[in-house]
Amino acid sequence: MEGTGHAVCLGPDIDTDIIIAGRYLRTKDRSVWAEHVLEDLDPALAPRLRGAVIVAGRNMGCGSSREQAPVALKEAGVLAVIAPSFARIFFRNAINVGLPVIECDGVPCTAGEPVAFSLDEGWVKAGGVRYNARPLSVRMQEILDAGGLVNYWRAKE
Amino acid sequence: MTTLSERILGACAGEYVDRLVDRAFAHDGTGVLALEAFREMGRTVPAFPERISIFFDHLAPANNSQTATLQAELRDFAIECGLHFSDVGEGICHQLMSEGRALPGEIVVGADSHSCTAGAFGAFATGVGATDMAAIWAGGSTWFRVPETTAIQLEGSLTGAAEAKDLALTYVGRLGMDGATYRALEFTGEGASAIAMEGRLTLTNMAIEAGAKTGLFYADNITRRYLAEYGHDVTMQVPRDPDYAQEMVINLDDIVPVLSIPHRVDTIADVTDYEGTPLDQVFVGTCTNGRYSDIERFAALIRGKKVKTRTIVVPASRDVLLRAGRTGVLTDLIEAGCIVGPPGCGPCLGMHMGVLGEGEVALSTANRNFRNRMGVGAEYYLGSVATAAASALAGGICAPEVP
Ligand code: SF4
Numbered sequence: 175m176e177g178t179g180h181a182v183c184l185g186p187d188i189d190t191d192i193i194i195a196g197r198y199l200r201t202k203d204r205s206v207w208a209e210h211v212l213e214d215l216d217p218a219l220a221p222r223l224r225g226a227v228i229v230a231g232r233n234m235g236c237g238s239s240r241e242q243a244p245v246a247l248k249e250a251g252v253l254a255v256i257a258p259s260f261a262r263i264f265f266r267n268a269i270n271v272g273l274p275v276i277e278c279d280g281v282p283c284t285a286g287e288p289v290a291f292s293l294d295e296g297w298v299k300a301g302g303v304r305y306n307a308r309p310l311s312v313r314m315q316e317i318l319d320a321g322g323l324v325n326y327w328r329a330k331e
Numbered sequence: 332m333t334t335l336s337e338r339i340l341g342a343c344a345g346e347y348v349d350r351l352v353d354r355a356f357a358h359d360g361t362g363v364l365a366l367e368a369f370r371e372m373g374r375t376v377p378a379f380p381e382r383i384s385i386f387f388d389h390l391a392p393a394n395n396s397q398t399a400t401l402q403a404e405l406r407d408f409a410i411e412c413g414l415h416f417s418d419v420g421e422g423i424c425h426q427l428m429s430e431g432r433a434l435p436g437e438i439v440v441g442a443d444s445h446s447c448t449a450g451a452f453g454a455f456a457t458g459v460g461a462t463d464m465a466a467i468w469a470g471g472s473t474w475f476r477v478p479e480t481t482a483i484q485l486e487g488s489l490t491g492a493a494e495a496k497d498l499a500l501t502y503v504g505r506l507g508m509d510g511a512t513y514r515a516l517e518f519t520g521e522g523a524s525a526i527a528m529e530g531r532l533t534l535t536n537m538a539i540e541a542g543a544k545t546g547l548f549y550a551d552n553i554t555r556r557y558l559a560e561y562g563h564d565v566t567m568q569v570p571r572d573p574d575y576a577q578e579m580v581i582n583l584d585d586i587v588p589v590l591s592i593p594h595r596v597d598t599i600a601d602v603t604d605y606e607g608t609p610l611d612q613v614f615v616g617t618c619t620n621g622r623y624s625d626i627e628r629f630a631a632l633i634r635g636k637k638v639k640t641r642t643i644v645v646p647a648s649r650d651v652l653l654r655a656g657r658t659g660v661l662t663d664l665i666e667a668g669c670i671v672g673p674p675g676c677g678p679c680l681g682m683h684m685g686v687l688g689e690g691e692v693a694l695s696t697a698n699r700n701f702r703n704r705m706g707v708g709a710e711y712y713l714g715s716v717a718t719a720a721a722s723a724l725a726g727g728i729c730a731p732e733v734p
Binding site: 187189191192195196197199200201202214232233236237238239240241242259260261262263266267270271311312313322323324327328 | 347360361363364367368371372373390394395397398401442443444446458459460461462463465466469474476508509512513542544595680681682699701702703704707
């Protein structure tokens with residue numbers, strides 16, 4: 175899996191409450207989550223996420239187990255999320271819903287600039303420099319390749 | 332030698348394993364999505380229905396008809412499939428799991444981040460998201476990366492007004508919000524064996540706030556006695572000289588009443604530093620501090636007096652509420668001016684009754700204080716039950732008196 179998108183920069187310790195607030199969870203309508211994603215951080219951010227690669231600080235996605243957080247990012251059009259470290263439930267959830275998450279140290283972030291990634295080859299490129307990503311486990315790679323855990327299960331049947 | 336996580340998962344730290352799950356649970360928040368994913372997987376009936384629980388606690392009773400409709404669908408599924416089902420008013424999933432539903436040595440997986448709570452019984456208990464839960468319903472198992480372990484070595488004993496909650500906030504503060512990411516925490520040492528079951532549950536509950544996969548206590552005599560009340564006869568667990576990736580020593584004699592300051596759970600300060608901060612609301616409850624012993628302690632501290640700010644008390648389960656009724660604790664709370672809510676999560680996640688208004692300031696006995704969680708534009712501090720009682724009586728943040 176490869177891609178290039180414009181960078182959206184986020185700080186460290188972005189929690190799942192700030193990604194999608196509890197008040198928007200009373201629905202199964204994914205477009206509601208996409209519309210309100212990261213609203214409490216910056217209400218103007220959601221429309222800028224289409225085709226974006228998020229470059230976040232450490233401990234991305236900490237807090238609650240709400241899967242609506244990675245779903246909201248994916249629905250809003252985020253291509254991948256890059257961070258030096260992720261909270262583990264968010265990391266698992268993102269893979270399960272088919273949102274590429276890439277653990278990679280030292281990636282600089284300039285808003286709007288292109289960021290490229292290759293999960294197959296394990297790198298991220300930003301500002302003309304290539305950074306090595308930590309590989310996914312074999313199982314996680316398989317789930318992501320299938321497009322998420324639901325498809326992975328359907329293929330197994 | 333092996334850590335408790337390695338023993339329960341039967342493999343060494345760093346290995347990936349597939350394991351059957353002994354107990355799996357979801358709540359009305361995550362269960363709705365899990366059910367959707369389960370059906371998308373082409374499934375209709377879970378593989379091991381007897382191992383699965385559904386708890387309605389997050390929006391209980393439903394706050395509007397949209398919620399009620401989503402709950403009805405999940406309720407029908409749970410009843411039709413013969414799952415263990417706990418309807419609105421029964422209480423918080425983690426509390427109900429700790430009322431005899433999780434046992435030492437088991438693998439317990441919940442679709443909620445605080446599922447690590449059941450580690451207090453010597454179980455490997457951890458949280459996942461909705462689709463992982465759907466896959467567990469479908470096949471009964473899931474994959475784990477066996478975690479490295481950070482030992483929290485406890486020495487001495489808690490003194491003065493300090494509670495297990497103050498210890499929980501202190502260790503999260505020392506580790507930081509991601510200080511234990513991908514790891515398990517093991518609470519060990521002489522100090523650990525002296526902590527009552529309720530306090531252990533508070534400590535393991537907050538493991539996720541430091542990013543940990545789970546927090547564990549070894550099952551000992553306290554565990555045996557506690558679980559015997561629910562009809563279980565359990566085998567004790569003895570540490571086998573485990574290899575820890577990291578060790579942190581905490582002397583319990585040094586623990587004092589502390590607060591977590593808005594909006595990071597790992598920003599910890601002495602209560603005395605914030606004394607006098609006016610409060611619009613005090614909230615006592617949640618899976619961290621809504622147990623009977625918490626409510627009883629709170630009531631004992633305010634008995635015969637009047638609270639000076641809006642004070643909401645939400646028992647963690649029907650059993651807690653029932654006991655509070657029988658012992659007169661409920662009357663004490665109501666006479667002192669508290670509002671008592673139905674068992675469940677209450678205002679903890681800002682979706683329901685007791686939500687804060689813009690600019691309001693609260694003190695809560697919960698486990699996380701992310702910005703806007705309990706109300707948009709509000710601020711809230713986390714503290715112990717004793718700090719909540721002193722503050723409710725003062726109408727502002729106030730350090731508890733040494734009993
Ligand atoms: S009480 Fe709060 S932290 Fe605990 S399960 Fe409910 S919402 Fe989550």
